[in-house]
Amino acid sequence: MSVDVAGLTGRLLDGDRRALARVLSWLEDGAEPLVRDVVARLHRASGHAHLVGMTGSPGVGKSTLSSQLVTEWRARGRQVAVLAVDPSSPFSGGALLGDRVRMQEHALDPGVYVRSMASRGHLGGLAWATPQALLALDAAGFDVVLLETVGVGQAEVEVASVADTTVVTVAPGMGDAVQAAKAGILEIADLFCVNKADRDGADRTVRELSDMQRLLPGLPEIPIHRTVAAKGEGIVELADAIGEHRDALHEDGRLTERRRSRARMQVRELALGVVRERFAAAAGGTLFDELIDRVERREVDPYTAADRLVEALEG
Amino acid sequence: MSVDVAGLTGRLLDGDRRALARVLSWLEDGAEPLVRDVVARLHRASGHAHLVGMTGSPGVGKSTLSSQLVTEWRARGRQVAVLAVDPSSPFSGGALLGDRVRMQEHALDPGVYVRSMASRGHLGGLAWATPQALLALDAAGFDVVLLETVGVGQAEVEVASVADTTVVTVAPGMGDAVQAAKAGILEIADLFCVNKADRDGADRTVRELSDMQRLLPGLPEIPIHRTVAAKGEGIVELADAIGEHRDALHEDGRLTERRRSRARMQVRELALGVVRERFAAAAGGTLFDELIDRVERREVDPYTAADRLVEALEG
Numbered sequence: 001m002s003v004d005v006a007g008l009t010g011r012l013l014d015g016d017r018r019a020l021a022r023v024l025s026w027l028e029d030g031a032e033p034l035v036r037d038v039v040a041r042l043h044r045a046s047g048h049a050h051l052v053g054m055t056g057s058p059g060v061g062k063s064t065l066s067s068q069l070v071t072e073w074r075a076r077g078r079q080v081a082v083l084a085v086d087p088s089s090p091f092s093g094g095a096l097l098g099d100r101v102r103m104q105e106h107a108l109d110p111g112v113y114v115r116s117m118a119s120r121g122h123l124g125g126l127a128w129a130t131p132q133a134l135l136a137l138d139a140a141g142f143d144v145v146l147l148e149t150v151g152v153g154q155a156e157v158e159v160a161s162v163a164d165t166t167v168v169t170v171a172p173g174m175g176d177a178v179q180a181a182k183a184g185i186l187e188i189a190d191l192f193c194v195n196k197a198d199r200d201g202a203d204r205t206v207r208e209l210s211d212m213q214r215l216l217p218g219l220p221e222i223p224i225h226r227t228v229a230a231k232g233e234g235i236v237e238l239a240d241a242i243g244e245h246r247d248a249l250h251e252d253g254r255l256t257e258r259r260r261s262r263a264r265m266q267v268r269e270l271a272l273g274v275v276r277e278r279f280a281a282a283a284g285g286t287l288f289d290e291l292i293d294r295v296e297r298r299e300v301d302p303y304t305a306a307d308r309l310v311e312a313l314e315g
Numbered sequence: 316m317s318v319d320v321a322g323l324t325g326r327l328l329d330g331d332r333r334a335l336a337r338v339l340s341w342l343e344d345g346a347e348p349l350v351r352d353v354v355a356r357l358h359r360a361s362g363h364a365h366l367v368g369m370t371g372s373p374g375v376g377k378s379t380l381s382s383q384l385v386t387e388w389r390a391r392g393r394q395v396a397v398l399a400v401d402p403s404s405p406f407s408g409g410a411l412l413g414d415r416v417r418m419q420e421h422a423l424d425p426g427v428y429v430r431s432m433a434s435r436g437h438l439g440g441l442a443w444a445t446p447q448a449l450l451a452l453d454a455a456g457f458d459v460v461l462l463e464t465v466g467v468g469q470a471e472v473e474v475a476s477v478a479d480t481t482v483v484t485v486a487p488g489m490g491d492a493v494q495a496a497k498a499g500i501l502e503i504a505d506l507f508c509v510n511k512a513d514r515d516g517a518d519r520t521v522r523e524l525s526d527m528q529r530l531l532p533g534l535p536e537i538p539i540h541r542t543v544a545a546k547g548e549g550i551v552e553l554a555d556a557i558g559e560h561r562d563a564l565h566e567d568g569r570l571t572e573r574r575r576s577r578a579r580m581q582v583r584e585l586a587l588g589v590v591r592e593r594f595a596a597a598a599g600g601t602l603f604d605e606l607i608d609r610v611e612r613r614e615v616d617p618y619t620a621a622d623r624l625v626e627a628l629e630g
Binding site for chain 2: 047302303306
């Protein structure tokens with residue numbers, strides 16, 4: 001089967017959703033030359049979307065909140081894409097499917113595009129194809145791309161590393177505030193959203209999030225919003241806050257700075273990926289194994305072995 | 316202040332605990348030439364300890380369990396080191412301190428050495444100095460080195476990647492079993508320990524852990540142990556199981572295989588670290604920035620930029 005990359009990416013750029021779906025599947029499959037070709041063709045058209053990350057523990061109501069935000073953005077005339085990444089084992093397929101069902105109220109709206117991705121073996125982190133998928137959705141012309149993920153450790157950090165604005169959602173009475181603090185969430189949240197804010201304990205959760213921040217006075221204050229997503233309460237204000245965060249980033253130059261640091265990270269990771277392959281191939285694929293044998297026999301220490309590997313690469 | 320690396324590592328190898336403490340501080344500080352020198356000197360003496368990883372959510376009773384295991388190992392004549400890594404924010408200093416207090420029953424026993432390390436900015440993962448610290452404790456002659464960490468996402472995976480035997484501890488009624496499944500724990504646990512097994516729901520937790528495994532039939536069965544650490548119940552059996560796991564690994568060659576794969580990973584990571592620095596320094600430190608500028612201006616895509624970076628390294 002031959003693959004018409006130029007044709008399909010061209011149609012993607014023209015707004016063809018079926019072409020987008022196909023390209024996203026390629027990116028998810030991750031066959032190297034194809035991914036490179038796609039990225040090279042789409043990169044030029046990217047950089048316009050507002051990339052919004054949404055994370056939080058299971059049960060805080062992320063999906064309902066996302067769906068309500070999509071409704072609000074649509075009412076404001078925005079084209080919206082939702083990328084849902086499930087950073088967990090084969091086990092959670094069911095939960096993710098359940099979440100997606102709730103997005104079905106937008107199924108007939110051509111201004112909304114919803115896509116799920118599994119993380120497949122990338123334990124505790126986002127799917128490795130996430131940055132490329134965001135690039136494709138951005139290039140496809142969406143005004144807002146919402147990246148939604150269950151907050152487990154590494155995935156939360158990664159959401160923040162690829163999003164312009166990161167919303168961390170918690171719910172009352174789940175001990176989330178404390179857990180959030182433990183995961184270093186203050187360093188990655190741009191906005192807190194206390195969902196299910198009509199429940200007992202909402203005030204306490206807000207207070208905990210606020211108190212936590214006072215313990216780390218060096219960081220900028222993170223606004224705390226209250227929503228009851230199931231009733232549509234607080235959504236307008238949250239959407240406003242997300243927009244204002246982007247505007248503020250844009251005005252004070254932090255948007256450029258964040259995107260620049262994201263580009264640095266991406267280019268470095270890609271380059272390191274190339275180097276990793278060269279290491280494996282060094283001296284016809286035998287050098288690495290020989291070095292490891294010698295490390296195992298304690299004839300050479302790991303640092304010295306690493307130096308030899310780099311020397312081989314430099315020829 | 317001049318630093319006598321040869322003298323201090325020599326005393327460490329002779330069993331001097333103060334020398335060990337000093338060396339661990341160097342490793343934690345991470346000053347590069349010093350770390351290299353220490354590792355080069357200690358590597359040869361390492362490889363004898365049984366590295367046991369213990370992970371689990373806050374509140375499952377990990378510290379009490381660890382302390383009881385230490386007691387049991389001591390009764391069996393083993394020299395034991397405990398390395399407690401807290402993979403969370405500045406916030407959890409208190410909790411960690413509380414944990415350590417419980418280890419104080421071993422404070423006067425010269426056959427037990429306890430050390431805590433913070434993870435400092437390495438979000439959701441272990442402290443980066445963990446492998447080096449394990450190496451030092453191993454070289455210092457301990458028979459068992461217990462690496463204890465709070466299970467949050469990435470840290471759990473990393474524990475498994477540095478340990479010979481990984482014990483995942485859960486407690487009844489915390490929804491841990493389901494959470495554990497979500498974090499892909501089946502792929503990293505060698506043993507499950509259901510602690511607080513005298514509580515309601517213990518049977519259910521055991522059943523959940525067992526059912527989970529049936530859903531992924533490809534993997535080897537993970538034994539499930541019950542303990543009541545606070546009363547010392549089930550500790551002998553757990554210590555037996557940990558020892559048996561190591562023996563089985565040793566006999567069927569998996570110990571060598573695991574340690575080899577660990578060495579591969581470590582050497583590769585160190586080599587990539589060297590390469591990362593070379594990237595930053597490429598063309599007098601300007602090439603990387605120039606490439607990122609061009610990526611930002613959409614003149615070049617990230618893959619092409621990565622290739623240019625690798626080409627510069629290869630001269």
